[in-house]
Amino acid sequence: MNIEQARFNMIEQQIRPWEVLDPQVLDLLFVVKREDFVPAVYRDLAFADMEIPLGEGQVMLAPRIEARLLQELSVRKSDKVLEIGTGSGYMAALLAARAEHVVTIELRPEIAAIARDNLQRAGVGNVTVECADGIRGWTQRAPFDVIVLSGAVPQIPDGILKQLRVGGRLAAVVGAAPVMEAQLITCVAEGVFNTVNLFETVIPVLDGADAKPGFSL
Structure with missing residues (x-):
């Protein structure tokens, strides 16, 4: 597989048509190597328009979803970011390239360990991976300028909203x-x-969210 051609095709055929037009976001997708965050067995699918299994029932989201959310968040270099649901660490790496610091919370220890390794190999130094249940956010470093949930929830937990800074x-x-x-x-x-x-x-x-009905947290 021609990696760079596949990356170019992903951006032009999947991501641009999803109204991701911010040149800084598009440039970042060339810089942060998605294939380095994909399990080796699925490396040939790194740029496919699909969710990629990570083990333990977890997945990497499709590239267009990650790129569109990144664009809409308008992350700035002074921003403190919270991600809930680390997965492979790829979204954290994208966020970190635009932010001051990222805290990313992963419920499953094995997945958290893989993400730490991926981020370290990629040379990303401004991400802290915490192994915890992130559905209540992360009060130790709140408030945050940016929060992203890398998984669906029935509704946004009140406890997480309270950790968002004014303007966040x-x-x-x-x-x-x-x-x-x-x-x-x-x-x-x-x-x-x-x-x-x-x-x-x-x-x-989002891992664990379906086990917490009501979200009155």
Whole structure:
């Protein structure tokens, strides 16, 4: 496989048609090597328009979903970022390339260890991988300028919203299959949030979220 041609095709045929047009985001997709975060057995599928299995029932999201969320979050170099659902570490690496620091929370120890290794090999030094249940966020380093949930939730937990700084942005896919909506939520004042629906999609439920009905957290 011609890796660079496959990367170019992913960007031009999958990601641009999904209204990802920010040149900084598109350039980043060339710089952060997606194939380095894909399990070796699936390396030939690194640029395919699909979710890639990571083991233990977890997946990497399709490239177009990750790229679109990254674009909508408008991450800045001064931003403190929280990601919930580390997976392979690829989304954390993308966020880290634009942010000051990223804390990413992974529920499963084996997956967290793989993500740490992937990030270290990729030379990403401004990401902290924490092995914990992230459905309540991460109060130790709150508030955050950016929060992203790398998995679907029935609704956004209140505890996570409270960790968003005024002016901060949160991206998540909300709802239940077959109807889910990617949303961008902005904290416009203390305890006041503005929600914009971005696009309809269906992605796997955030690890552990389906075991916590109500989300009154």
